[in-house]
Amino acid sequence: MEIDIAVRESDDRRLKTKYKNAIYVIQRAFALYSVDEVAFSFNGGKDSTVLLHLLRAGYYLHKAEKIGCNGDLMDGEIAYPIRTIYFESASAFPEINSFTYETAKSYGLQMEIIRLDFKAGLEALLKAKPIRAIFLGVRIGDPTAVGQEQFSPSSPGWPPFMRVNPILDWSYRDVWSFLLTCKVRYCSLYDEGYTSIGSVHDTVPNGLLCIRDSSNPEGKFRPAYLLADGRLERAGRVKKNSSPPCGQLASVSNGLKSRDLSWHSMLTASIIAVGDEILFGTVEDKLGSSLCRRLHSIGWTVSQLAVTRNDIDSVADEVVKRKSTNDMVFIYGGIGPLHSDVTLAGVAKAFGVRTAPDEEFEEYLRHLIGEKCTGDRNEMAQLPEGITELLHHEQLPVPLIKCHNVIILSATNVAELDLQWDCLLDLSSSNGLLVLMEPLQSKRLCTNTSDVEAAQPLSKLCLEFPDLYIGAYRASRNGPLIITFQGKDQGRIAAATAALSEKVHTGQFSEVD
Ligand SMILES: Cc1cc2nc3c(=O)[nH]c(=O)nc-3n(C[C@H](O)[C@H](O)[C@H](O)COP(=O)(O)O)c2cc1C
Ligand SMILES: Nc1ncnc2c1ncn2[C@@H]1O[C@H](COP(=O)(O)OP(=O)(O)OP(=O)(O)O)[C@@H](O)[C@H]1O
Numbered sequence: 209m210e211i212d213i214a215v216r217e218s219d220d221r222r223l224k225t226k227y228k229n230a231i232y233v234i235q236r237a238f239a240l241y242s243v244d245e246v247a248f249s250f251n252g253g254k255d256s257t258v259l260l261h262l263l264r265a266g267y268y269l270h271k272a273e274k275i276g277c278n279g280d281l282m283d284g285e286i287a288y289p290i291r292t293i294y295f296e297s298a299s300a301f302p303e304i305n306s307f308t309y310e311t312a313k314s315y316g317l318q319m320e321i322i323r324l325d326f327k328a329g330l331e332a333l334l335k336a337k338p339i340r341a342i343f344l345g346v347r348i349g350d351p352t353a354v355g356q357e358q359f360s361p362s363s364p365g366w367p368p369f370m371r372v373n374p375i376l377d378w379s380y381r382d383v384w385s386f387l388l389t390c391k392v393r394y395c396s397l398y399d400e401g402y403t404s405i406g407s408v409h410d411t412v413p414n415g416l417l418c419i420r421d422s423s424n425p426e427g428k429f430r431p432a433y434l435l436a437d438g439r440l441e442r443a444g445r446v447k448k449n450s451s452p453p454c455g456q457l458a459s460v461s462n463g464l465k466s467r468d469l470s471w472h473s474m475l476t477a478s479i480i481a482v483g484d485e486i487l488f489g490t491v492e493d494k495l496g497s498s499l500c501r502r503l504h505s506i507g508w509t510v511s512q513l514a515v516t517r518n519d520i521d522s523v524a525d526e527v528v529k530r531k532s533t534n535d536m537v538f539i540y541g542g543i544g545p546l547h548s549d550v551t552l553a554g555v556a557k558a559f560g561v562r563t564a565p566d567e568e569f570e571e572y573l574r575h576l577i578g579e580k581c582t583g584d585r586n587e588m589a590q591l592p593e594g595i596t597e598l599l600h601h602e603q604l605p606v607p608l609i610k611c612h613n614v615i616i617l618s619a620t621n622v623a624e625l626d627l628q629w630d631c632l633l634d635l636s637s638s639n640g641l642l643v644l645m646e647p648l649q650s651k652r653l654c655t656n657t658s659d660v661e662a663a664q665p666l667s668k669l670c671l672e673f674p675d676l677y678i679g680a681y682r683a684s685r686n687g688p689l690i691i692t693f694q695g696k697d698q699g700r701i702a703a704a705t706a707a708l709s710e711k712v713h714t715g716q717f718s719e720v721d
């Protein structure tokens with residue numbers, strides 16, 4: 209079966225685990241209900257496309273097991289009989305509608321088109337058919353997932369049936385890993401920057417995927433699978449006239465600050481070092497400055513470099529402060545099995561979730577440290593539940609951990625950080641984890657001009673070049689003044705340095721490497 213083979217042959221262990229668990233839920237449903245009693249609610253969206261293929265694989269494996277042929281059946285030997293329901297609406301995107309119909313045709317789905325609202329449609333359906341369970345592509349994070357489990361009876365007031373949610377615990381990136389690994393077709397709108405699709409009245413492409421440059425003055429969109437932060441999947445769910453998709457994002461419902469997130473704007477990161485010893489002054493933090501340089505080299509701005517104690521509440525407070533005002537937060541220190549290693553618990557607390565054993569991570573650790581675990585479960589494998597993504601790279605013995613927009617680095621020195629950073633960049637080229645911006649250009653001038661003489665011209669220069677960062681510092685109180693210029697455009701930096709030497713006639717300026 210092509211889906212099962214594609215996942216089995218992939219080296220994405222997280223995907224394999226998610227797939228295995230989803231297939232388990234599907235097989236449980238097939239054990240509980242007969243084929244006539246189940247239906248699949250399909251609407252051409254990415255989540256329901258994932259579910260379609262999982263159901264095909266699940267049904268195939270269920271059948272093959274029953275027949276006892278160890279999965280050696282040809283795909284065509286098993287007809288897929290699951291009833292498929294589509295609530296067709298006049299306000300659906302035509303691309304979604306045609307994709308739904310074409311998919312039904314390609315896979316021989318028995319489609320039932322319902323042109324009523326969900327509740328009335330389900331009432332009519334259940335009256336006419338013996339349906340007891342309906343498969344849905346609902347995922348945690350969807351507004352409708354609140355309070356749901358993999359098997360959840362329909363809500364009070366709704367006709368009685370079991371909602372079966374095999375991909376409830378899948379993340380945005382799991383969905384794309386599956387669709388891309390299995391090389392299955394998905395609706396073309398996802399290649400045009402749509403990341404979650406409602407109706408034509410409330411859905412626009414996701415502004416975070418907008419590219420606007422001289423060759424695309426109107427703005428063009430990158431594909432949905434390149435969205436780095438799955439939390440922002442629904443950022444395109446806005447009223448069409450209230451928010452231009454490419455440029456200012458008027459509001460992002462999940463609490464990110466309102467601000468310009470266009471392609472040209474800066475992406476900001478915050479860095480948190482966890483370590484009592486740094487605060488005692490006995491250990492020097494070298495990772496922070498190294499990470500700042502690396503972020504600058506990919507055009508990101510670092511808004512803060514904080515040091516916090518090895519204490520769950522201190523870590524949680526710092527993460528809470530930083531996660532909503534930065535595109536990405538990097539945290540290191542306090543990772544491991546020791547009493548002071550509380551960083552993951554702090555991150556979990558910041559997101560209001562508990563930590564729970566992560567089977568996949570545990571397996572990596574077992575490869576690395578054998579069975580030397582503490583307690584009956586390896587405490588290092590306790591990760592924030594439901595929000596953890598493991599970032600695998602062949603050069604890393606253990607994957608890095610990402611919780612929404614917080615990346616947890618396990619590096620303890622600069623060499624380890626270099627390796628982890630290179631792996632992050634490598635992963636970013638395929639999955640858009642970190643958006644690589646044009647590197648920031650910088651120039652430093654050294655001058656013997658006094659502070660008093662330089663102060664006013666520099667203030668004026670800042671007003672004339674608001675697109676540049678212009679700063680100044682001294683290495684010693686009586687030594688030369690160093691003036692720093694930083695920005696995206698080398699030409700603007702050259703213009704600013706020329707303007708400065710015109711304003712300060714008395715001083716000599718020389719460039720510092
Ligand atoms: C097959 C199916 C079953 C549903 N069952 C329920 C339910 O039991 N309770 C409920 O409140 N909504 C139910 N809904 C409605 C959804 O929760 C949700 O309102 C709908 O998917 C609209 O989402 P949207 O507003 O993002 O388009 C169901 C929808 C479908 C398609
Ligand atoms: N019009 C519909 N007809 C049939 N099923 C639907 C319809 N709308 C929603 N559903 C069901 O609800 C699930 C969740 O819908 P949701 O819009 O969150 O996901 P999606 O459409 O699959 O993907 P996306 O998040 O990209 O829009 C779908 O996967 C599908 O099972």
Ligand SMILES: [Mg+2]
Pocket residue numbers: 251253404405406
């Ligand atoms: Mg949808």
